[in-house]
Amino acid sequence: MGKAARKKGPKKDRKPKVRDVFVARPFEGLAAEPELIALREFVPSATAKLTLAADADRAVTLGTVLPMAAAAFVRTDGEVFLGMQVQTRSSDISRDLGRSLRWALEAGPGDVLSVPDTTSEPAEGERLQDLLEPGAELDVQLHEDFSWWLPEDTEASGEVAMSLERANAAIMPTERLGPGAYWVLAGEKAHLRWVWPADENRLLMALARLSAAGEIGLGEGSRYAGSFRAHGLLVPVWDLDPEAHAREWLEPSQQLGSRLEAALKSLDDEPLNAAERRARDGLVGRQLTLR
Template sequence: MGKKSRVKNRQEHADRPEGEVGPRRPCPCGSGRRYKACHGSADGPAPTYVARPFEGLAGEADIIAMREIVPAATAPVRLREGDRSVVLCSLLPGAAPALVRQDGTIWLGLQVQHAFGDPSRDLAAVLEKALDAEPGDVVGLTTAPGEGDRLQDLLTDDPVEVTVHGGFDFWVADVDDPTGAVAASLEAANAAAHPSVRLESVDAAYWTDVTTKEHLRWVMPHDDEERLLTGLARLHAAGKDSLVEGARLVGMFRTQGVLVPVWDLPLGTGAEALEKPAARFAEDLAAALADDGPLTPEERSARSGLANRQLTIR
């Protein structure tokens, strides 16, 4: 810092009333942001960030998968109050936050980034608006929803039954001959959707074919992320993480507060070939998570390698 800057900072500090927070100091609210970018901002405080927004829902892992990695999928859910039909959808036409169908069913789009800090609150606010909307209405948010119910408050705590679709034809399943903007949107969405399959033998593991290669992406919520990383490292060091010949655990990304390990798979593997190896891996991982022994040098090296191959996307 130059001399002029130091003098300026000292002057600003001297002119500041006692007890006032400086613009570059951490905001007292605990957000981790500087005061000038949070409660000291002319636009008001920044949105409260929730690191793991869907924690507590039995379907957390699959909701995250539908929101982040699965192109076309649906899952019916039940409201705690009322008998309206609600269906979670990975993506809706025009990236709409919610649609009220002619029969009154509410389709809630998960792949909408409102950027208001808490996706669970954002989605719940959209759902609440949709409950008061008319058939045919498109519902969304234009401003921050403020405090209120979250999905955990509105939905029953049941596992979700995900149906993965080969494309977005479910958008128009009740339309005889879609035309115009709907048909164009459907064609573009189908062209961009990679084939995906949810494995049946384990929870929230999704195979996909991206043309040049195949992947398995497995959403793994765990209350102790460090322990999960250690368990994965034990299996990696033991050579128990390849799943099938030629497969490789290439790393993991973190989204919505959970880790998602990613495997590269040889072309032609398919989802069916992964069912038994994935179930075996889940058993091995459970045993590794229960192991409280010290890490061997090989396991420490594997853990370091996995930690270096992490990417946080949201």
């Protein structure tokens, strides 16, 4: 006898799988892209008010690091905070931050979101580009410690106090010299880290043009050290005289910025010559690892 036929049950409806694609340049399209990258990667203690595309009356503060590296929280006085430097991430940091921001806007005083939502399927309207005014710049405020975590006249206790102590101990003196440009005193060394919102290849060519002309530095006591990549943009780094105060590099950095802008524009009409191409090859080999 043949085998008995098996009855087939009804097919279960399956949700279509949403492809989760890695976003190499998560903040593209936002005017604040350089500042967002700097606050995410290397600025220790800073805050900035966000301009929402909707609910413009809502006040949201973007912070570099929140207590226990939380993704977002609402202070007991009702002020909403969104954290940039967190321990986990998905393939799209802008989506992580957008989800945390939406959570914070609906949370109440004292609520904390420990980690961002990195597992839900991607959906429309949940990235920073959807939630923030795209043309708004960030007015970054640097702080010497993390006392801004707490309302005025409030003392930290428990885990928050321990987190505050650890965070304060890790701060390196930092000054903002311009959009995306930050001076930092790292032990016995000082650096300028500068996030440029330009295509990586064009920026390298512009830097090579300045290098070949002997104009890539900020003057005496400075040296071009190399560059590193961060969220789709190239971040050039200069070593600076640690004995000089940050404000002494303000004018030289502005002059360098003007030279770099001019070099970028010149690429449209004048390709690199042989010396500049050799300089570019040398710059490509000087990639840094930020620690």
